[in-house]
Amino acid sequence: MKPCLIAGLLALCLSLPLGAALPPPPSEPTDTAAALQHFMPAPTPIDLRGAHARAELAIPVAAGIEPQRLTLYLAAANSVALRPNRSVLRVLLDDVLVAQIPLDPRRPRIEAEIELPVQGLEAGYHRLVFDVAQHYTEDCEDPHAPELWTQIDTRRSWLALQWRWRDEPYTVAVPERLFDPKRWGVHRLTIATLGEMTPELARLGALASQVAALHLRYRPLQVLHRRVQAEELQTLMQLAEGPIVLLAPPGRPVVLPGQAAPDAATLSVHRTNTGWPLLRVQGTTTEMERALRALQLTRTPLPERTQVHVLAVDAPVGSRRTLETGPVSLRELGWTHDWAVRGMYASRKLEFRLPADFYTPRTDFLTLRLNLAYGAGLRADSVLNVLVNGRFAQAVALDQRGGARYEDYQVRIPLELLQPGDNTLEFAVSLVPAEGGRCLIQSAEGLRLTLRADSTLRLPSYAPVAAVPDLRLLARTAYPYAQTSGTRLWLGDTNSSTLGAAWTLLARLAQAKGDLLPLTQVVLSGRLPPADADIILVGAPHQLPSDLNSLPPVLNKGRILHALADTSAESGFGSVQGWVAWFNWLARGLPAVQAHPYPARVGVDPPLLGQQAALLQWVDEQGRLLTWLTVEDEALYAERMRELIGAGLWGRLRGDLFVWRDADTAHASRVGATALRGRAGMWMRLSYVFSHRPVLWVLVGLVVVALAWSTHRLLLRFKARHHAGIREED
Amino acid sequence: MTLACLRNFGPRLRTAASACLLPWLWAAACLGWLALASLPVDIHSQGWLAVGALTVLFTLRSPARKRPMWRLTFLVLAGLLTARYLYWRATETLVVTDPFSTLAMLALFLAELYAVAIFFLGIFVNVMPLHRVLPTLPADRTRWPTVDVLIPTYDEDPELLQTTLIAALNMRYAPGRMQVYLLDDGGTDQKCNDPDPIKAMAARLRREQLQALCARVGAHYLTRARNVHAKAGNLNAALAHIDGELIVVLDADHVPTADFLARTVGAFLADERLFLVQTPHFFVNADPAEHNLRIFGRMPPENDMFYGAIQHGLDFWQSSFFCGSAAVLRRKALDEVGGFTGETITEDAETALELHSRGWRSLYYGRPLISGLQPETYAGFITQRVRWAQGMLQLLLLKNPLRRPGLKPWQRLGYLNSSAFWLFPYARLVFLLVPSAWLIFGLQIYHANLAQFAAYTLPHLAAVVLAGHLLYGRVRWSFVSELYEMLQSFYCLRGLNQVLRNPRAPRFKVTPKGEVHYRDYVSSLAKPFYLIYTLAWVSIAWGIWRWLEQPLTREVTAITLGWEVFNLLLLHGVLGAMYERRQRRGAPRVGVREAARLTGAFGTALEVRIVDVSASGLQLAYDPAQSLPDGPLHLELTPAALGRPVHLPVIRVWHRPGALGLKFAPKGLEQQREIVALAYGDSQRWLQIQNARRDEAERVGVLRAFFLLVGVGARGAFHHLLALLSELIIWLTRRDTRAKARASAKVQANWLKGADHTAPAKLVPSDHLDVQDASVPTLTNNPLVVVETT
Structure with missing residues (x-):
């Protein structure tokens, strides 16, 4: 038993040859390999600072695949000031420890090949956590000392995934399996058409592209077209390298290889020989359009069938909800619950969308009214920072030693920090304990802050004006x-x-x-x-x-x-x-x-x-x-x-x-x-024009001179009428 | 013929068309101006506008002084910057937060609103000032109207009255068609029969003195039974005894020049509906601020803005009003309204308002034709100003020129400007106190960032200062208004509040004139300003702390600190003005440059130059290589006011090489009249002095004026604070001595009661005492009566 345990621990603890050169990372992500930075909002290294630090990445696993092997190639570096017997980097996957790497100051460069467990790696997002405990002394220390750091190179660190297709049929109920944003590689969609290209077919192709793209949310989608003949369908299915949408000529059903006879389903999904889905859309132009629109719906599930005939779709075509003038709560914007912070550092984002044609000439503000409370024992430099689109906008000082509760705490954010379209509001809190320093026991457990979801955001009135192009x-x-x-x-x-x-x-x-x-x-x-x-x-x-x-x-x-x-x-x-x-x-x-x-x-x-x-x-x-x-x-x-x-x-x-x-x-x-x-009136348009072309203010000169001249003439007239004949000094 | 008609018709048509179109064009231009003033733009665009507009304003400064069209362009553009500021202020900076901040914010906004309203009213009034030349009197003297010169008096010194009476009698006019009356309110029957025997005796004594004076100089003495309605009542009582077609009203210290009537009466012959010719109040002495800050003669007097600019503007708008003195009025008009109306304590303006509303006309003639005295002390100055403030507020409340029937719209605005101006104490105190609201208490008084302040507020302030300099630069240095407003705010505010509580409550208080004091002292009225001054320093210190400790609000703190520093610099001037410098002359000297000849015994003579002169004496300059004549001295010259040579006996008072101080030793009334004519009879001299001051003021730009004021203010405040420190040290070191003195005084009091007779007592005027002499006990708190043991 003991040897097995030891071996198991060794397997758990040891990184395969530390110091051995890692295989080079992929230049661009594929379905089987991607650098860690591919899974991050910005391609920056991961800095783990302080006695205890943690970083988390969301690693997607596509639907419809069965992971066989997942390997993390980790490239990192640690500070040379660390105590080796007290410093360790842990790697966890979905909260399960998968590796421990000692941080050795004598060998600060880390290159490790870590096998991540694939059991239970279902479709979805999995947390890959890098958790570090690092110390520079055996004695008590400053937990925030600058020499306590470890950095993970997210460009050279990468994941390799071996997978195979699950043996599950595709259904129209899960469009996500057709257009899955969790796939690592470049998203490509092939739209195949039969026969001559017609305007209707081109429009349907555009619709299909958009439907696919919307399912991918923000992942870029490259759409390729391929014109096939009926006899080439077999080849198409054999050589598919990604999802395919097959648009039949309107009014002419398509019989796929393996089908005995044509069917009336306007929407059907099939598995190609390479495992990729093929979505066939046929029927009249109207039916095809209806089918594609139905596929776009994400909240209304379609039947768990491989094919359906869409009879009707009643869904408004509109843009995502944009912020309107007036107050809206954070709950309405997606915060389903209050944000409760425990510990020193945390941040949470809120996304909202401004209209494209959002214009206000004045120096106006987006007004946040925050309902928040924070606990006692905070140092005076504790702060809740408000960032807009990554830029610092405002700060709320959390400087009451005994804690405080604020209702309707007003934070005004200049509108110039906002952009048309998507915006991100980030609340980044830094709770610093009042007592700190060397040889003092510090606990972050008592550091609390709650920001309630009934806090509101208020957009001032604006004019729907935009300049094009x-x-x-x-x-x-x-x-x-x-x-x-x-x-x-x-x-x-x-x-x-x-x-x-x-x-x-x-x-x-x-x-x-x-x-x-x-x-x-x-x-x-x-x-x-x-x-x-x-x-x-x-x-x-x-x-x-x-x-x-x-x-x-x-x-x-x-x-x-x-x-x-x-x-x-x-x-x-x-x-x-x-x-x-x-x-x-x-x-x-x-x-x-x-x-x-x-x-x-x-x-x-x-x-x-x-x-x-x-x-x-x-x-x-x-x-x-x-x-x-x-x-x-x-x-x-x-x-x-x-x-x-x-x-x-x-x-x-x-x-x-x-x-x-x-x-x-x-x-x-x-x-x-x-x-x-x-839709702005003339006044707002004038305001816009003058704001963007200050040179127009020279028109002020015309108005001023006109008013001065006419006033002068009127005054002379007044003088002639009421002071006729008087003599004045020179 | 048809062609000729067409040729004639063309220009007429054009004239008619332009006459019809001009108001529409003006209205359209106004609308355009308003549109531009309220067009919201982003901060960068506003910044460009501000930079461009200010550049144009700076460029137009010089041509605007010379050409009316450029002047109007300047004012319209400056007004645009201010209007844009106001619009932005009202629409983007009024953010309701907590109650205290909201209150402070609204107070500041209302004060700014008032200031902007006064600014625009000022532009309206001064847009096209009228500088008249009055018609002369006809050669046929029988056509000259009869004139009664009224000189009301209450408690002025007889010597002062003598000068005024003599000068009035010196006025050139048709013989027999002018009478001079002294209206004595200090010797009325009521006063002569005062229950207090000392007061009654003083009143009777005064009556006798003035009657003798009038008899001697050839004026008429009038008094009345009871003292009702103050000066207005005094004048009205006199109306019953006189019948001249015109009335001249002169304050007791307003000495007319010899050509006063010659230059003013002609206007009445030219216009039957003219009820008033007002002339400026020209002063030969410094007001307390000028005197105590030692700036008399370096800048135009404070009242020069009103008489040198505003009255000319009001004249254009037919709303020049009676200022209580130095004016000629038509008797017939006064009879129509029952004399000088006295519902307010500024009966002069009230009478004018009444007459204007009945269609009578007034005019303002800007040549100084009288010379008067300003109050010598801050207390006297404040007494005068509080009366004016109260009176004009009464006018606004009781007479409401905006709704008074009979007035033309421009007259309403003229009177509104004149009366609403006196609400400045409210605004000024807000401007003084509001910075502390942020710096100390963190109240959100002004919701704007530095960029907005730079784009909106600074250009507005610059426009106001530049426009003020254009309109009033010849008659007032920049920032002097702020200084004087600070000086008056606190006490005028009390007076205004009294009027608001009861508009009919204020009583007429005579302005003390001719006061003297022989040592420097701190005015007892300075106490409220110590609080504000201390608050300013505390605010600045707190503000510096806030700037260091609260980086997020540094912009607001920096702006407010700058504002508070500005307030502090002007408060120095206020403190300096409240340090009363000694005033030894009751009759101030007037600087002149006239050639004369000093003759002595045996035909000796010396060519001299008169440097300054008053009714009592003069100073001469001469070539020190020359020797002075011996024997009884006489001064020979031809005063311009008389047009004939005079030979005046003088006595040497002091002498140093090149300079000689003399006092007049007139023998008889004739020589007294010649002396008065020499000293005060020449209006050309006043005009030259006035113009010299204004020319100099024009050369002093905005920044130089500010730094000059800062410098004199700092010096004045230093002396003030030093005096305070000295008094504090004395007070601290004399505590024991005072205790002993109190004990000693008790013994003395018992002695006065007859308990003990150790030494005789005598009355000693307080100003002969050295307060540092602690051996002198004081019994009472009456500063004029002190018992001294010998």
Whole structure:
């Protein structure tokens, strides 16, 4: 028994060869491997400071898979000041200790391969906890001494997961199994269509993309298109590398391999040979649309069946709930219970959404009225910090030694810290015991704070006004395509690359909006839709419709034509250094770059973009907002879209022109005029215009002179009338 | 012919069109101005506007002084910055928190609202001041109206009255068409029959003295049976005995120049509906603040703003009002309203309001034609100001110019400006106390951050200061208003509250003039200001602590600290003004530059230059290489007021090389009249002094004025506090001595009762005593009567 115990302990305690080189981490996450930073909100190392510290990561396990082996490759470093016999790093998975690593100051670099138990690793999120106890002396010590630290390298630390598909059929009841945000790798969806591409089919493809994206919540989804013939369905199912949505031609049912006869189910899900799901949608256009909309619902479960015929869907198309003017409690915003803190440090977040067209010219405040209480024994520097979108906004001093209770404690947060779309309010509390220092027993157990969920948030009144074009607003809220009832999509071509790019963009916009975009029409090349809706155009520059009454600003001015040249490609106009215009264009970009003067030139030939892609917005003469996603070579769409929808680039969208090749060569700029959108009256629009163009204040001069002149004339008239004939001193 | 008609019709049409369109254009421009004033924008845009507007204001400062159109542009733009501030203040900074903070916040806001209202009213009043040249009298003297000159008196020194009477009689006018009356309220029957025999004797003595004076100089003496309605009653009683077509009212210390009537009466012939020509009150001595801070002559007198700017503005708006003296009134108009109305204690303004509402007209003539005396002590100054404050508030409450029938709208605003101004004590005290509310008590008085303060508040303050400098820069240094308001606030507030409780309660109190005191002392009225001064220091100290300990609120603390420091710097001036410097001359000297000749015995003569002169003497400057004449000295010159040479006997008082002090030794009334004419009869001299002060004031910019005031205030406060310290040390060291003195005084009291006769006692005026002489006991608390043992 004892030897087994010893062996077991050894197995538990020892990390496989400490000091041995770890296998390199994956460059990007896949379904089987991902660096730890992939599971963190920001790619930062994990710092564990103090005598006792803890960090927790949520490790997702996708539905439908059965983990076989889960290995943690851990790369860390500890302080050289630690006492080896008193310092240890524990690794826990779902509160079960899986490894203990001594922190040896003589060997501060840690590289460990830890086998994590997979028994009981069901689909969902599992807590991977790094818990450290570290000391620098045998004697009593300052638990917050700076030499007490251990750092986990989240880039070199990574998880390897071996899994196999569960032998469970797919059902339409669990769309999450079809589009699972818990999968580690890049999310790709293939939409396969049969036969010729039609506008209805393209619109259904857009809808399917959005449905899938919404299930993935915030995980980027790349959508690929594949045109198949009936006889290629078998191959499709054999070689599937990810989930597939198969859109049948409207009115023509599709018989999948293995099916004896066509069925009437509008929505059915099948397992491909590789284990991935295939979702078949068939029926009339209306039925197909209805089926896809039904699939989008997350709170209304569909039957536990592999196929259903959706008869009706009655669900409003709207955006996620946005904060309205007036008070709303934290409970209404998702805090189901009060936040009770025990210990020294804790934080909790609250997410809320502001409307896209949120404008207030005044220096106004979001008002928090907090109901909170904290216990006794806190040091005067104890504080509850309020952060907005990661930025410190306000602090509540918890400096009453005997504790206190606050009702309606007012915290005002400047509106300038908020953004259209999603915002995060974080309450970060730091409870420091009043007694501390060396050789004093400290207990954090008595440090308490409760922030009640009936605390409220109040948004001041605002005007629904926004300036377009604004790619940042588009990225954050899908504005204005989330607002209007008649967004249209224009495609320059019906090839797979263009379709995939368009659907990927729409999927991302749906995620930004939080709901389906009201796409009313898809036009496959040719003339533009009627001028009553904003349009999203996807196509190469040479495909732009001839009836486009106003070209994007970049194509209007000869100088800027140069600017789209790809600096990495040779062009007929000479070397990069010769393209001084490119620097000039960059000078107007964001962030600002030094401008260099250059002589004007007019370029008329492609290539313009080269290997780059561009996302542009402008307002045409009819007031429509046009958003154009373009590449020179359509084959580049897939790669460029994969880059764009990632958090790295999507969050950098701003201005009205965004050009990128990869995350390192992306540039944003504003080249065109802006226009106001919204339901605000003239007064608010004036306010907006004056706020954004202070130069208009010169109009004050006109009014002032007019008033002064007319007053002067009236005074002279008064004088002539009432002081006629009087003589005055010189 | 048709073409000619068309050619003539065109300009007429244009004129008619512009006449019709102009009000609409003005209305549209006003609406645009209001829209711009209330347009909410973000802080950066507001900052740009502020920077741009202030740049334009600074650029327009010089042309605005010369051209009315630029002046108006300046004022409209400055008003826009203030209006935007007010809108922002009202819509974004009034946040209700706890009750005390809310109360303090509202008090501050109301005070600011008042200040802004007064600012705009001031712009309205002073937008186009009128500087008239009055018509001259016709050559035909028979057309000159008859004039009665009334000089009411109560307890002024007969010597002072003699000068005024003589000057009044010196006024050039048609012989026989002018009478001078001295209206004695100190010698009425009521006073002469006072139950107190000493008072009755004093009144009878005074009556006799003044009657003899009038007889000697050729004026008429009038008194009345009872002292009712103070000065207004005195004047009304005199009306029953006089019948001149015009009445001149002169205060006892207001010495008219020889050309007073010649320059003013002509206006009455030109306008039958004219009831008043008001002239400025020009003073030859310093007010207590100027005297105690030693700034007399360096800056324009405090009242110059009213007489040098505001009255000209009121004149444009036909609402220049009677100021109680230095004015000519039409008897017929007074008879229409039953004389000088006395429901308020500022009967002068009240009478004018009554007459304006009946369609009578007034005018203001800005040339100084009298010279008077300001109160010498802070107590006297406050007595005067409290009376004015109470009277104007009574006017607002009892006469309400906003609703009084008969007044034109612009007249209503003129009177509103004149009366509402006197509510300043409320606002000023709020401005003094409110910073402490945050610095000490942490009350949230002003919800704004530093950026907003910089974008809204600072430009507004700058605009107000610049506009004030434009409107009043020639007649008042910047920040002097704040200093004087602080000086008056506390005691005027008490007076105002009395009026609010009972609008008819206040009684007329005569302003003491001609007071003298021979040593420096701290005014007993300074006590309330010690509290405020101490509070300011405590607030600053607390504020520094708050800035160090509470970093989250540093912005608000910094702003409020700056405000409190500003208050403190001006409070220094207040303390300095309350340190009463000795005042040895009852008749102040006036600086002149006139050539004269000093002659002596045997035809010796010396060319001299008169440096200063009063009714009693003068100082000369001469070439020290020359020797003084011997024997009885005479001064020969041709005073401008007389236009003929005079030969005045003088006596040498003091002498040093190059300078000579003389006193007049007139023989007879004629020479007395010549002396008065020499000293006070030339209005050109007053005009030159006035203009010189104003030219100098114009050269002193805003910042320089501030630093000058800070400097003199600091010096004055230093002396004040030093005197306090000295008195404290004396008090502390003399405790035993006082105990002994009290015991000794008891013995003396028993002696006075006849218990013991050890030494005779005599009455000694208190100012001859050295209070440091502790051997002198005091029996009573009457400062004028002290028993001294010999």
